[in-house]
Amino acid sequence: MVSYARMKNPKALIALDMIDSRLDKALEFGADYAWNPSKIDVVEEIMKMTEGYGCDVYIEATGHPSSVTQGLSMIRKLGRFVEFSVFSEPTTVDWSIIGDRKELDVLGAHLSPYAYPFVIEHIAKGTLKTDGIVTRMLPIEEWEKAFDLAGGKEGDLKVAIKF
Template sequence: MLIPDTMKALVAYSTNDYRYEESFPVPECGADDILIKTEGCGVCAGDIKCEHGAAMFWGDDTQSSWVEPPFIPGHEFFGVIAYVGENVRGYETGERITVEQIAPCGECRFCREGHYWMCQPHKIFGFFKDYCGGMAEYVRIPAKHSVIHKVPASMPFEDALLIEPYGCSKHCVDRAGISNEDIVVLSGAGTLGLGMATYAKMLNPKKLIVLDMIEERLEKAKEFGADIVWNPSKVDVVEEIMKLTEGYGCDIYIEATGHPSSVIQGMQMIRKLGRFVEFSVFSAPTTLDWSIIGDRKELDVLGAHLSPHSFPFVIENIVNGNLKTNGIVSRLFELKDWETAFEYAAGKHGDFKVAFKFK
């Protein structure tokens, strides 16, 4: 495969300076690298919040900057191998691959213990100049510090775009520890929430209830396996849960909206000794009387981060149809139209997954 010297890329120089460039240098690759020609890259809420200047990325008075510009955004990418370094084994040019977001160092405490997704340096593709992401025609993948997975050549483009977000969805649901006796409430039916819904249905909970403010999303959640869907702007969801559970509350609440009100709502409707799982990235703090966690309910409050050990399952079960994907990728853009793509990815127009497609 002939590799050019320059490529089209979206480059982040600072929180207020994202630039589409027609002639950005193609990454130089060495003996330990793989270079892929990008097929597609999804736009994540994290990409949008980073571009908007969220403190968790760029820092503020209480935290230092995490990102390292200039970088190319995008961690939901896949493509075809264009170059394989001489020290890399098990991969060939022409193969289709994707990588997990995290680029584990392999040396820190968490990597040594097997918790590679919590790697202390925490380099993630799409936020660092040495780990540029998929909003470009080519991506360099340092093979020794990447968790790489092969993508079937026959996998449809729109399905391959969902490998990374559905991997995150699976990990979050796994943290919830769902059994067939549990009444599960899932708050948020965007791409990740729908990935959670279709996977949670495979675990056969007693009831799967999905909440969202947008009716089209609730319709899709029903299609993907939800037993009940409610719009919190139209019904008192806490009251409805109490009616359904003889006043006890739901067993498990999964928060996938990133909105403070969803956290408060979940703490109100979850039963004593229940399990609360938080996945989202928030753009604003949540204020809550923590007495409800300890003194009043003795809750298990769990977090979920990234997608460890999830990609093989997701790829297999998207291919065999167990994980539903129909209609999730709702709009595709060329990279030059990135500002419009980010606007649509923010959900203002009712979209699920928005992505870039490369020719």
């Protein structure tokens, strides 16, 4: 996602993650800044960086409710909020932030089959970086372990199953 976002030439690309090794990968793939919300107040940093204005675009890709409220706090008035996650629990927000206070453009997104040709082409060209994304490959016989590790509990980014 960071590699693709870099292709859009943002003025500043900021990646947020709770796992530092993922932040290192984000910097490698083109992020200008990589911050851990458990270590710094990311909303405060965004507001400092933008002189109180807020970020133009916030892409929520964690599936955690706190990331939604975090994004709504740091996005600017008339900004764009992109939801790119699957949630395991309901998420509630103050809708007046979206409508009345900030007049946000809220988009839902998912990885559709129409995205694959672009992704395959750019991985082949080397314009979408993927080095090190698959951090573990397990045989099909260990599918249960693969699914368990895919949650990231041991720091894996992506776990692949080999047939």
